Amino acid sequence: MDEMLQALLLFWLPVAVVPFGVWIFLSSSNDQRKTFGRFLAFVGIVMVCTSPWTVPSSPSTAAGHLLGAIIGPAVLILLGIYLISFSGHVPVGRLPRSDRKLGMFLSFVGFAWFAGMHWWILTPQIASGQVNDYWFVFWPTFLLLTSCLSSCAAIASLTIGDNRKTESNYMFMLSGLGFLMIFLGLNVDGPLITTDDFREHLWLSVADLAGIAVGGLLSVMVFALVIFVYEKTLPSPVTIEAPQTAELEQVANVIASHIGGGVE
Amino acid sequence: MSGSRLAVTWRMMALAFVLPLLLILAIEITLSSGIEGFDGDEAFTRFANATLTSYTLLSLLLLGNLFFYGESRNRPLAPLVGMFCASLLGVAATFFFINQGPMLLEDNGSAQAQAIYNIVHTLVSAGAVAFAVCVSLGSMFSAITSQKRRINFTFEEE
Numbered sequence: 381m382d383e384m385l386q387a388l389l390l391f392w393l394p395v396a397v398v399p400f401g402v403w404i405f406l407s408s409s410n411d412q413r414k415t416f417g418r419f420l421a422f423v424g425i426v427m428v429c430t431s432p433w434t435v436p437s438s439p440s441t442a443a444g445h446l447l448g449a450i451i452g453p454a455v456l457i458l459l460g461i462y463l464i465s466f467s468g469h470v471p472v473g474r475l476p477r478s479d480r481k482l483g484m485f486l487s488f489v490g491f492a493w494f495a496g497m498h499w500w501i502l503t504p505q506i507a508s509g510q511v512n513d514y515w516f517v518f519w520p521t522f523l524l525l526t527s528c529l530s531s532c533a534a535i536a537s538l539t540i541g542d543n544r545k546t547e548s549n550y551m552f553m554l555s556g557l558g559f560l561m562i563f564l565g566l567n568v569d570g571p572l573i574t575t576d577d578f579r580e581h582l583w584l585s586v587a588d589l590a591g592i593a594v595g596g597l598l599s600v601m602v603f604a605l606v607i608f609v610y611e612k613t614l615p616s617p618v619t620i621e622a623p624q625t626a627e628l629e630q631v632a633n634v635i636a637s638h639i640g641g642g643v644e
Numbered sequence: 645m646s647g648s649r650l651a652v653t654w655r656m657m658a659l660a661f662v663l664p665l666l667l668i669l670a671i672e673i674t675l676s677s678g679i680e681g682f683d684g685d686e687a688f689t690r691f692a693n694a695t696l697t698s699y700t701l702l703s704l705l706l707l708g709n710l711f712f713y714g715e716s717r718n719r720p721l722a723p724l725v726g727m728f729c730a731s732l733l734g735v736a737a738t739f740f741f742i743n744q745g746p747m748l749l750e751d752n753g754s755a756q757a758q759a760i761y762n763i764v765h766t767l768v769s770a771g772a773v774a775f776a777v778c779v780s781l782g783s784m785f786s787a788i789t790s791q792k793r794r795i796n797f798t799f800e801e802e
Contacts, residue, residue, distance in 0.1 A: 395767075440764045447771075454775060461782035468789030480790075517765060518772045525776035527664040533784045535660035539653045550787040554780070559664050563671070579672075579681035586665065587687040588769050591694025598695075599702040599730075606726040607713070613722070 387438040394427035425451075432506070442506055446514040449504035453493035460487030494519075495561065498578075499570040511572050520562070520578065520585040527558030692748055694769070696741065697762040700734030707731055738762070 401420030408414050427434070429451070431444035463483025467475040496502040498519065504512040534551035537544040565578040623631070672679055707727045742748045742755040752758040 440760060443764045443768055446768065458778060458782065461779065461786055465782065465786040465789050468786065469791070469793045470789050483786075514764075514768045517768045521769055521772035522776050524665065525773055526779055528661050529776060529780035530783065531663050532657050532661040533780055535657050537784070539656055544788075546791060547784070547787040551780075551784060554783050555664060559667065562664075562668060566668070566672070576681055580683070582668075583679070583682045583687055584690050585769075587690040588694045588765075589773070591691040592698045592766070592769060592773065594691075595695040595698030595700075596702050599699045599706060599734075602703065602730045603706040603709075603727065606710075606723050606730065609726070610720065610723040 383435075383437045387435050387440065390427065390434045391431045391438060391441050391444065394424040394431070397421070397424035398428065400424075442512050443514050445506060446504055446512050446518060449497070449512070449515070450494075450518065453490040453497075456486045456490035456493065460484065460490060491557075498561075498565060498573055499568065501571060503570065503572045505572070509572065511577075516573075516577065516581040517585065517588070520565070520582040521588060523558050523562050523565070524582065524585060525589065527555045527562065530555035530558065689748055689750060692741065693750070693758075693762050694766060696734065696738040696748075697766040698770075700731060700738060701763070701766060703727065703731040703734050 398421050401417045401422070401424055404417030405414050405421065406417075408417060425447070428444040429448035431438070431441035432448075435441050460483040463475060463479045463486065465483075466473055467477055467480040467483065493502065497504065497515070504515045506512050530551045534548045534555060537548045537551065541547070562582065565573075566575055566582070569575055669679065707724070710724050710727050713723070738759060739755055742758050749755070749758050750761065752761050
């Protein structure tokens, strides 16, 4: 098979199938269609993760390799946060209190796994000794944004929230953890990732984040402009006549029969 | 909340958002007497590619969104055509600027290869952004639910 066609069928098509499956799953009320959407998304993710072996000629499949490498710790962290959240004071769907400890353990293992990818032997490698390039994109971006967002959330809970000092301290701790990992990355070499590599990619991730923010903002502005221009061309809706006295009296009677609270 | 206090709150939140980055920069400048490893040309190339690609991809996503908007408006064509043109503009601008020479061409040999690399790169960055948002918001939520239950109002004595 032609290399381009192979990449299209075994990488790009599964990439497109994942959001399509999620969309079917979220938008359908029918159970069968929901299951079909879930199945499509799952098959898409599996095919993307196996693309480095099914389409070895395409350099884009390194992203599939990265997805396969980070899906484990990412799921552990998110599952841990879910268990911690829903074993607390929530009005519905509360989990047993013991799940809190399990959640903290899972989150810790997830973060330790990610740290092991930088400073231990778990680094995602395309070939022996060759680090997956997209790991250098994902890792600094994730650390930097987690630190920034947590710091912002900590201040938001202090200034907007009412007596939220304890929650704010937790968020400062998370921000500090992200910051500490960046600081360590800038000063401590891993077996495959040097401080110079990390430093260079950290600045590039800042450029990436700024670019994504500017591009995203521009497209949202264009979207709003298109809708604004279209809505402005529409004729104004037909105004109806003011209610007559008899209608107003009827409405007043209905309202009066529903307020007061004197009769059970 | 009064207007001036609201403005101060937003400023503080914006400052808190950039604080970790400013701290890293301050430490780097103090320890290395400059921003080591920072290449202005490479950073600009990355910024420009990220801007063009995220604009194009999000425009396409919003174009899909317009179908749902159209459901309540008897499916008008005008906004769809407008958004389609805006998306096409993004694609055309991306190829135009990449074809201008080495300015936006990273380690790739052709404009097509660079465009595909940009899409994959943006998807990975967007994945990192989405994961960071999930971790931060999830942690905030878990910090709130972990505290003692609050009673927000008291019943009046009869």
